[in-house]
Amino acid sequence: MEAFLGLLVSLIPLLATVVGVVLFLLTANWMLLVRHPEFDNAQKLPRQLVMLGFTIAGVVAIAISLPVSDSVQNQVIALIGISLSAVIAMSSTTIVANLMAGIILRMTQAFKTGDFIRVGDHFGRVADRGLFDTEIQTEQRELVSLSNSFLIAHPVAVVRSSGTIVSGTLSLGYDVEHRRVESLLVEAAQAAGLEEPFVLIVELGNYAITYRVSGLLTEVKSLLTARSNLYRHVLDTLHRDGVEIVSPTFMNQRRMDEQVRIIPEAIGADTAPDNARPEDIVFDKAEESEQRENAKSQLEGELHALEAKLKAATGDDRQQLVDAIARRKEQIVELTKATEGQSSD
Numbered sequence: 001m002e003a004f005l006g007l008l009v010s011l012i013p014l015l016a017t018v019v020g021v022v023l024f025l026l027t028a029n030w031m032l033l034v035r036h037p038e039f040d041n042a043q044k045l046p047r048q049l050v051m052l053g054f055t056i057a058g059v060v061a062i063a064i065s066l067p068v069s070d071s072v073q074n075q076v077i078a079l080i081g082i083s084l085s086a087v088i089a090m091s092s093t094t095i096v097a098n099l100m101a102g103i104i105l106r107m108t109q110a111f112k113t114g115d116f117i118r119v120g121d122h123f124g125r126v127a128d129r130g131l132f133d134t135e136i137q138t139e140q141r142e143l144v145s146l147s148n149s150f151l152i153a154h155p156v157a158v159v160r161s162s163g164t165i166v167s168g169t170l171s172l173g174y175d176v177e178h179r180r181v182e183s184l185l186v187e188a189a190q191a192a193g194l195e196e197p198f199v200l201i202v203e204l205g206n207y208a209i210t211y212r213v214s215g216l217l218t219e220v221k222s223l224l225t226a227r228s229n230l231y232r233h234v235l236d237t238l239h240r241d242g243v244e245i246v247s248p249t250f251m252n253q254r255r256m257d258e259q260v261r262i263i264p265e266a267i268g269a270d271t272a273p274d275n276a277r278p279e280d281i282v283f284d285k286a287e288e289s290e291q292r293e294n295a296k297s298q299l300e301g302e303l304h305a306l307e308a309k310l311k312a313a314t315g316d317d318r319q320q321l322v323d324a325i326a327r328r329k330e331q332i333v334e335l336t337k338a339t340e341g342q343s344s345d
Contacts, residue, residue, distance in 0.1 A: 017065035021058035028054050037333050056084070094149065098132040101148035105129070110151075114290025116159035116223060119151060127289050139224060163218040166194060168230045171208035176243055178209060185213035188237040192229040193217075221287075296335045303328040 032047040033039075039047075063076045106129075111117050115126050117136065122144055124136035133145045172181055182199040189197030194215025203210035213234065217226045238245055303325060310321045 011067060014062070014065045014067060017062055021061055025051075025054060025058055037336070039336065094147070095132065097149040098147050101152040102129075102131045104152060105134070105148055110156060111158045112290075113293045114287065115161070116164075116220060118157040119146065119154050122146060125287075159220050159223070161220060163195075163216050164220050164223065165214050166192075166217045166223070166226050166230055167212055167214040168227070168234055169202070169210060169212045170234065170245060171205065171210045172243065172245065173208055178211075180241075181209075181211060181238075181243070184237050184241055184243065185211060185234065188233040189213050189215040189230060191233040191237065192226065194226065194230065292335050296332055299328050299332050299335070303332070 029051060032051060033044060036047075059080060060077060063080060064073060066073060066076060068076075111126055113126050113129060116124070117126060122136065122138070124138040124144065126134060127137045127143060128135040131148075133147050134151060135143055135145050137143055178201065185199045186197045192215070194217055197213065197215035200212045200214070201209060202212050213230070215230070217223065219226075235245070306321055306325050306328065310318065310325065313321050
């Protein structure tokens with residue numbers, strides 16, 4: 001009986017430690033994660049890492065409280081350390097690299113959802129940013145997942161939200177005076193809706209001069225449409241002024257009279273519908289993701305402002321603020337669920 005009582009007394013520190021660790025982990029999990037259902041994956045990540053640290057510390061605390069000798073305790077703690085090292089070692093280095101790269105991308109804020117990015121041979125709008133990869137939507141409406149380690153290892157070109165340069169390149173023969181060409185290309189860029197257009201002569205070839213016409217596009221979401229409009233207006237403007245867009249070696253292949261111009265006849269007014277925006281179809285997921293993220297950021301800002309007012313409010317005003325805060329939280333939760341559901345599609 002005395003031995004049994006002695007065993008119980010020796011187990012009291014262990015049991016107290018286990019109960020304390022469990023209660024602490026449950027409380028920490030509720031405070032960090034459970035009571036914040038409006039958080040998305042990116043916001044949950046640092047809190048999940050904190051919970052992992054708490055769990056490891058709890059396991060070590062339980063090992064220290066074991067009713068064994070100091071040498072055995074040291075062996076148990078060493079075994080825990082070896083186990084953690086083995087787990088990390090056996091885990092794919094790619095997974096760890098992508099996770100760390102995802103954290104770095106969020107810290108540096110290199111780009112956000114909805115931005116146009118170009119990395120390597122890939123170009124598109126960011127549709128989703130995960131812990132291990134980033135999903136972009138290409139011009140063919142395809143969803144391409146790029147590992148975060150790939151984005152870290154390669155230069156990422158981001159189209160600035162304040163505007164980007166749209167360019168078109170074409171070659172014309174030396175028989176067309178370059179000042180005339182430059183003036184017509186500037187006119188075409190202006191007709192395409194580009195601001196501050198300019199023309200560069202990029203190459204003097206053996207048979208032709210290569211021109212590049214560029215202009216500033218402030219509405220970057222219509223990048224594809226703007227590029228197409230620029231090409232279309234270049235064709236219309238040059239043809240309207242009697243400038244041929246044809247290879248200088250064309251006459252070597254087929255003899256033609258010098259008075260003949262290779263310009264198609266106009267068929268009337270431009271019939272392209274003004275409201276036709278391929279970006280609405282091509283980048284639909286990226287657009288929806290950006291709108292949800294912007295709406296969520298706006299709601300979070302309103303929520304913080306309401307919580308600040310709540311501290312000084314009294315009476316009916318306080319209850320109205322409480323109701324408004326509850327509505328904002330419900331809306332944030334709905335947006336978070338919608339984003340997570342879209343990511344799983």
